[in-house]
Amino acid sequence: MNPIEQLIANFQDLVALVPEVIQPIILMLAGAIPFIEGEGAAIIGVVGGIPPIIPALAGATGNFLSVLLVVLLSSRARTAVVSRRDGRAQAAAVGAAGTVATMEAPPVAPAQPESKGRLRFKRWLVRFGVPGASILGPLAIPTQFTAAILVAGGTSRAWVLLWQGIAIAFWTTVGTVSLWLALQLVIQTA
DSSP, X not given: OOHHHHHHHHHHHHXXXXXXXXXXXXHHHHHTSTTTHHHHHHHHHHHTTOOTHHHHHHHHHXXXXXXXXXXXXXXXXXXXXXXXXXXXXXXXXXXXXXXSOOOOOOXXXXXXXXXXHHHHHHHHHHHHHHHHHHHHGGGTSOHHHHHHHHHHTTOOHHHHHHHHHHHHHHHHHHHHHHHHHHHHHHHHHO
């Protein structure tokens, strides 16, 4: 069993053990984890016997809150990097004018090759823009990674949050409804 499967099994066991009032909180926590996300948390809840709307809302909420945190942190990091780069450029310009010595930048380490999922996501971003990349992104990489890439690339926080929220709602709904319909079909044929 791989680590993600083990994590999902642990969440299923935990949901079965806690009182009904605590179950949505557990599903929210599951939804905040990359690779499980809102749809995975909703599926855990529905399989656990919880009415579909509760795990869907809890999973989507947990997923969106984790994306919100990633967007805020990524935005602050981008602002710091851009400010530092601008400061170096100004220092170099002043130094070239002869008033201040130039600051040497440290050598840049060679970049690691990008994963298949990240390359696929970048192609979707170029082809479909932020809305398309946000909605298609979960097919390649988790929404938290998608949001971080978009914000690091300079997309506004509000735009990223809007489209990530739409994508989370869409994929959580698709996962929940699909599982619920499949379970209804199994119950009716049994």
